[in-house]
Amino acid sequence: xxxxxxxxxxxxxxxxxxxxxxxxGLSKMEGVHEANVNYAVEKTKIIFDTExxxxxxxxxKIEKLGYGVVHExxxxxxxxxxxxxxxxxxxxGLSKMDGVTSVNVNxxxxxxxxxxxxxxxxxxxxxxxxxxxxxxxxxxxxKEETENSKEKEIAHQTGKxxxxxxxxxxLLWTMVTHFQFTSFIYMPDxxxxxWVQLALATPVQFIVGAQFYRGAYKALRSKSANMDVLIAxxxxxxxxxxxxxxxxxxxxxxxxxxxxxFETAAVIITLVILGKLFEVxxxxxxxxxxxxxxxxxxxxxxxxxxxxxMEIAIEEVIVGDMVIVxxxxxxxxxxxxxxxxxxxxxxxxxxxxxxxDKKQGDTAIGATINKNGLLKIEATKVGKDTALAQIxxxxxxxxxxxxxxQRVADKVSGIFVPIVVAFAIVTFLVWYFxxxxxxxxxxxxxxxxxLVIACPCALGLATxxxxxxxxxxxxxxxxxxxxxxxxxxxRSIQTVVLDxxxxxxxxxxxxxxxxxxSAIDEEEMLAYVASAEKNSEHPLAEAIVKGVQAxxxxxxxxSFFEAVPGYGIQAEVEGKKVLVGTRHLMAQNHVEIAxxxxxxxxxxxxxxxxxxxxIDDQFAGIVAVADTVKETSKAAIKRLHDLGLEVIxxxxxxxxxxxxxxxxxxxxxxxxxxxxxxxADQIKKIQGEGKKVAMVGDGINDAPALxxxxxxxxxxxxxxxxxxxxxxxxxxxxLHSVADSIELSDKTMRNIKQNLFFAFFYNTASIPIxxxxxxxxxxxxxxxxxxxxxxxxxxxxxxxxxxxGRSEVK
Numbered sequence: 001x002x003x004x005x006x007x008x009x010x011x012x013x014x015x016x017x018x019x020x021x022x023x024x025g026l027s028k029m030e031g032v033h034e035a036n037v038n039y040a041v042e043k044t045k046i047i048f049d050t051e052x053x054x055x056x057x058x059x060x061k062i063e064k065l066g067y068g069v070v071h072e073x074x075x076x077x078x079x080x081x082x083x084x085x086x087x088x089x090x091x092x093g094l095s096k097m098d099g100v101t102s103v104n105v106n107x108x109x110x111x112x113x114x115x116x117x118x119x120x121x122x123x124x125x126x127x128x129x130x131x132x133x134x135x136x137x138x139x140x141x142x143k144e145e146t147e148n149s150k151e152k153e154i155a156h157q158t159g160k161x162x163x164x165x166x167x168x169x170x171l172l173w174t175m176v177t178h179f180q181f182t183s184f185i186y187m188p189d190x191x192x193x194x195w196v197q198l199a200l201a202t203p204v205q206f207i208v209g210a211q212f213y214r215g216a217y218k219a220l221r222s223k224s225a226n227m228d229v230l231i232a233x234x235x236x237x238x239x240x241x242x243x244x245x246x247x248x249x250x251x252x253x254x255x256x257x258x259x260x261x262f263e264t265a266a267v268i269i270t271l272v273i274l275g276k277l278f279e280v281x282x283x284x285x286x287x288x289x290x291x292x293x294x295x296x297x298x299x300x301x302x303x304x305x306x307x308x309x310m311e312i313a314i315e316e317v318i319v320g321d322m323v324i325v326x327x328x329x330x331x332x333x334x335x336x337x338x339x340x341x342x343x344x345x346x347x348x349x350x351x352x353x354x355x356x357d358k359k360q361g362d363t364a365i366g367a368t369i370n371k372n373g374l375l376k377i378e379a380t381k382v383g384k385d386t387a388l389a390q391i392x393x394x395x396x397x398x399x400x401x402x403x404x405x406q407r408v409a410d411k412v413s414g415i416f417v418p419i420v421v422a423f424a425i426v427t428f429l430v431w432y433f434x435x436x437x438x439x440x441x442x443x444x445x446x447x448x449x450x451l452v453i454a455c456p457c458a459l460g461l462a463t464x465x466x467x468x469x470x471x472x473x474x475x476x477x478x479x480x481x482x483x484x485x486x487x488x489x490x491r492s493i494q495t496v497v498l499d500x501x502x503x504x505x506x507x508x509x510x511x512x513x514x515x516x517x518s519a520i521d522e523e524e525m526l527a528y529v530a531s532a533e534k535n536s537e538h539p540l541a542e543a544i545v546k547g548v549q550a551x552x553x554x555x556x557x558x559s560f561f562e563a564v565p566g567y568g569i570q571a572e573v574e575g576k577k578v579l580v581g582t583r584h585l586m587a588q589n590h591v592e593i594a595x596x597x598x599x600x601x602x603x604x605x606x607x608x609x610x611x612x613x614x615i616d617d618q619f620a621g622i623v624a625v626a627d628t629v630k631e632t633s634k635a636a637i638k639r640l641h642d643l644g645l646e647v648i649x650x651x652x653x654x655x656x657x658x659x660x661x662x663x664x665x666x667x668x669x670x671x672x673x674x675x676x677x678x679x680a681d682q683i684k685k686i687q688g689e690g691k692k693v694a695m696v697g698d699g700i701n702d703a704p705a706l707x708x709x710x711x712x713x714x715x716x717x718x719x720x721x722x723x724x725x726x727x728x729x730x731x732x733x734x735l736h737s738v739a740d741s742i743e744l745s746d747k748t749m750r751n752i753k754q755n756l757f758f759a760f761f762y763n764t765a766s767i768p769i770x771x772x773x774x775x776x777x778x779x780x781x782x783x784x785x786x787x788x789x790x791x792x793x794x795x796x797x798x799x800x801x802x803x804x805g806r807s808e809v810k
Contacts, residue, residue, distance in 0.1 A: 002050045003033065006099075007119035009070035010042050010062060018067065025065050029053060043119075055099070055117070071101055071115045074123065078105065078112050079136035082215055083227035084459050085417050086135065089219070093133045097121055108464035112137065134218025150280070157277040164208040164270040167200045171263035194246030194260060201262035205239050209269045225417035227455040231272060233421070234451035235265040238777060241444055259441070261448070264777040268452050271782045278789040296367040297388055301332035321379045325370045333366045334381035342373030391480060391731070404488060405463060405752060412459065420454040420767070427771045445777060449770035453780035454763055458787040462755035465795035470748030473798050478716070478731035479741045486727040490711050490745035492692050496640055496738060497683060497705075499697035500651035500658060501539060503715055504665060504735070505627040507698070509540055511547025512608055513624035515599055525620050527553050529613055532571035532578040535561040540609060541569070543625045566652050566675030568611065579614040580623070582654065582673075586612050591619055604656030607664065634665045636735035641666070643742055646691070650674055650682055650705070679705035696730075696738055713738060743803050751798055755791045762787045 013019055019039035026035035026044065031052025037044040046058060059069045081087055084107055091105040094112065099120025104113045114126060123139065130137035174192060190196055206213075212235070215228030238261040245260055302311050304322040314332050317323065325331050327342070343355035346368045355371050358364065364377050366386040383389065424447050431443035467484045474481055481487040501507050516522045530548035533541035534555055549555070560572035567588075568581015579589055583600075586593050591614040593600070600622060603610040608624040640647050648669045651658050658672035671682055683705050686693050695702070695709035706712030706726045714726035715733055730737035766783065769775050 003047060004050050005045065005047045006055055006058075006117075008044050008046070008055075008058065008062070008117060009119070010037070010044055010067055011070050012067040013039055013042055015039070022062060022065055022067060025061055026058060029057065029061060055120070056101075059101075069117075072118045073113065073115045075111055075113045075140045076126070076137050077140050078110050078130070079138075080215065080218070081105075081107060081110060081135060083107070083455060084461075085224065085226035086215075086219070089133055089222065089224045089226070090130055090135055090137075093129055093222075094126060097125065097129055100126075106464050108461055108468055111140065133222045134215075154277070154280055157273065157280060160208050161270065161273045161277055164204050164266070164273055167204050168263070168266040168270040171197060171200055171266050174263055194242075194249060194262075197260055197262040198243065198246065201239060201242070201266045204266040204269050205235060208273060209235060212269070212272075225421060227417070229417060230420065230451045230455050231268070234448045234777065235268050237444060237451075238262075238265040238268075238448050241440075245441075261444075261777070264448065267782075268777060268780070272784065275784070275786065275788055278792075296330075298330040298332040298367065302326075315383070317379055317382050319379055319382055321382075323377045323379055325364075325375045325377060327370060327372050327374065329370055331364050331366055331368050331370055331375075331377065333377075333379045334386045335364050335366075335377040335379045337362050337364055337375055338378050339376035340374050342375050343371040345369040345371055391475065404485060405749075405756070416454070416459070416763075420450065423767065423771075424450040424454075431773070442773070446771055446773050448777045449775050449780045450767055452777055453766045453770050453775065453784050455784050458759035458762060458791045459756070461788060461791050461795075462759050463752050465792050466748055466752040466755060466798065469795045469798040470744060470751065473801050474741070474744045477737075477740055477744070477803070479737055479744060480716075480729040480731060481741075481745075482727050482729070486711060487745055487748055490694070490728065490741055491749050493645065493694045493711055493742060495646040495648060495686055495691045495693045497648045497650050497686065497693055497695045497709070498667070498735070498738075499695075499702050500649055500653055500661060501627060502698040503696055504633050504649060504661060504667075505629050507539055507627065509543040509609065509625040509627035511544050511623065512626045513603055513610075513622070515596065515603075515622040515624075517596075517619055517621050519618070520615065520620050522621075523551075523553055525613060525615070526551065526623075527556060528573050528576065528578050528615055528620075529580055529623055531556040531558055531573045532561065532569060532580055534558065535571065536563055536569055538563075539627075540611070540625050543627075544611075544623055547625075565677075566673075577614075577616050579617075580611050583612065586614060586619075589614065589617055591617055593619055595619075596622060601656065604654055605660060607657055607660030609653055609657050629661060629664055630734055632734040632736055636739055637666050639736065639739040640742075643739060645742070648686070650679060650695075652676065677704070680708040683708045694738070694742075696735070713741065740803055744801070747801060748798060751795060755794055758794070759787065759791060 010022065013022070016039050019037040022044060023035055023037040026032055026037075026046060029048075031049040032046060033049065034047040035044060036046075044062075048058075062069055078087075078090060081090065087105045087107040090112060091103050094100055094103040094105075094114060097116075099117040100114060101117065102115040105111070106113075112130075116126070127137045174197070209232070212228045212231045215226065216232040219226045219229055242260040242262045242265070298314055300311050301314055301317045301321075302309060302324040303317060304310075304324065309324060317333050321333075322338070323332060323335060331344070337358055337360055339360060341357070341359040344358045344364065345355045346365060358375070363380075364375065365388075366381075367388045381387070384393070427450055428443050428447040431446055432438070432440065436442040463484075467487060471481050471484075471487055474487075481490075498504050501509075514522055514526065516525055526548045530545045530553065533544045535558055536542075545555075556573050558571050558573050559575075561569065562571070563569050564581065564585060566582075567585040568579065570580075570585075570589075571578045579585055579591065583593065591612070593612055596612075596619065600610050600612070603622065603624045606626075608626045610622050610624045612622055613620045637647050646669070647667050648671060649658060649662050649667045650671045652674055653661075653672055655670075655672045658670045661667075662670040674682055679702065683693055683695055687710070692710045694711040694713055695705045696713045696715070697703075697706055698715035702714075706714060711728060712726040713728045713730055715737075716729050716731035728741050730741070762783070766775065766780070770780060
């Protein structure tokens with residue numbers, strides 16, 4: 001029996017009873033000797049038999065009891081990775097550590113995102129593990145430091161390439177003159193001397209190529225193989241075999257000119273270094289979307305402290321600071337306008353080209369532009385909490401995440417190198433013993449070529465570079481994918497379900513009609529209705545209150561208020577019971593409405609939301625509110641139809657109003673009079689028909705449906721709860737973004753498949769060609785370098801992607 005003690009941080013406990021419940025639940029598990037839960041520090045200590053249970057089972061048990069286990073999540077920079085096999089090795093090594101719950105290593109970004117239990121493993125443990133594997137791990141630095149390190153890497157690779165190219169050029173010259181069609185080219189006899197070639201090739205092999213030897217040593221030491229192993233093996237064989245041939249030539253009395261392979265080794269290393277240089281430059285361009293987003297932020301802010309106005313760096317602004325924004329300036333932080341009025345250009349967030357009028361009490365979003373008035377804004381969100389920072393965070397997480405298709409490529413590349421080495425050795429033996437018996441020279445060339453051309457670099461870069469470019473381009477167009485898996489899965493959607501209010505419609509209804517029963521005065525009825533609705537947060541209630549106040553009618557005090565979800569409200573105003581809502585609400589309270597049913601139907605057929613009013617359980621009249629359709633909804637829904645999608649509208653509104661709106665914009669099917677808690681059930685029913693469903697909404701009541709749907713899309717102008725529950729955030733307020741997200745997903749996945757096809761085709765086609773001796777080693781080196789660069793360049797095409805019916809965020 002092997003016992004172990006661990007400590008887990010628990011979330012969700014509200015009292016000592018919660019702690020007791022968790023403690024009892026854990027104590028009953030097989031293999032647990034002792035379980036103590038400390039409510040004060042929200043931690044549990046567990047002593048258990050490792051042969052009978054493990055930490056994952058404890059976490060599952062705690063979550064089953066209704067609580068959560070808190071994990072630390074950190075993103076690190078990884079150094080020393082050269083191909084997909086390296087990334088796989090780092091990921092596997094970290095995943096096997098006790099306390100590590102998830103690891104995602106991204107070769108293109110050269111990062112590792114690790115989720116871990118800090119009571120079991122520390123950052124130092126993680127760094128030590130990665131260094132033991134043969135790579136470097138350090139906490140992610142600031143954006144400026146990261147950019148500086150990339151620039152240094154580019155400068156370093158450029159210097160190495162120039163040095164290598166100068167030494168390799170004479171060797172390449174000797175190789176070119178071997179061809180008949182180049183016999184007219186002058187070749188100095190000095191360059192044909194084996195010792196001169198040795199002098200030129202040695203610095204390239206052991207100074208420029210030192211990085212491959214270091215990488216190969218670390219990989220082999222940790223019992224794995226990567227690109228460095230293939231390059232080091234191939235070039236070393238060519239280099240030392242050339243020394244052997246040169247020595248043999250010398251021993252034979254220097255008769256004729258020996259056929260050496262120094263130029264093969266040198267050219268391969270030079271071309272691989274050039275390929276790496278192109279790759280680093282191209283990979284840097286895949287992160288341009290984030291740089292554009294960060295570039296939108298103001299660099300300084302003008303604040304008032306101790307009665308004095310001063311200009312400070314944006315990083316120094318704190319919550320509660322009074323920020324002064326002059327006309328034409330960027331608003332530096334998210335906040336609340338306390339003085340002044342102006343028009344603000346919010347196109348970078350909402351996509352709305354027309355500036356929004358702002359006044360005292362309105363919210364201001366950081367990085368938007370103040371057009372024509374002086375504004376005083378109280379900072380409510382600064383730094384990483386601002387809307388722009390959250391957008392950048394979502395994009396970064398999406399770029400660093402993995403799509404399912406990438407996991408397949410990672411598995412293949414992880415076993416690819418050992419198979420290639422084995423195949424190269426078999427090829428050598430076949431040539432040496434069967435094809436050209438005893439001819440070492442003929443057998444060695446296919447071996448070198450296979451080792452060089454089979455590097456799985458392109459395979460490792462195929463998916464992450466496309467995800468980086470695709471999600472970055474999506475962010476520029478106002479579509480934020482929360483992960484690579486969502487970017488991958490959105491293209492498979494068959495049915496799009498739309499909420500009505502704030503999604504299909506503007507969500508800003510107005511009071512349009514008032515119908516009064518003969519027993520009451522219109523002004524009196526509206527005073528009761530508006531007074532009652534004043535306590536409701538529903539957009540329809542707000543429209544009624546605004547409409548009534550616009551008529552100059554004053555409101556009365558309310559002694560009781562209750563919202564009846566999906567049906568309306570009931571309140572007590574000046575001692576009278578007031579009901580405002582649906583037919584169901586009236587029926588529940590036995591209010592007779594038969595005489596006004598026809599008028600109610602007329603209003604609903606016009607697409608208006610008609611609400612029945614009763615005072616002291618006596619019918620008093622009808623108030624109608626119209627929520628107009630967004631100008632872009634009809635065209636966007638046509639785009640969805642053109643993509644072959646079914647479009648359904650799901651709303652709590654009545655059948656007639658919903659049907660009128662649906663007909664107006666061309667929706668296929670309308671599901672109306674659905675109370676909030678039933679929306680998720682309706683999504684499940686549609687999924688039960690065998691369809692992949694996307695739900696689009698913007699309200700708190702949409703959050704459960706967004707979570708249940710295969711893909712949840714939250715309109716970014718909606719509530720934080722809806723955005724949190726969604727897989728995709730649509731920063732613009734119109735439905736074109738829904739079509740955009742599906743098109744972006746489709747085109748990104750098509751790009752990934754192109755990359756994977758090219759990478760697989762390149763390796764599977766080139767290895768047999770190399771095996772039968774039809775490919776020169778130096779050509780293999782050039783082809784290998786070109787394959788990686790071409791994959792990255794193909795991914796970069798996504799950054800120039802144009803979609804129909806959509807303009808870019810400015």
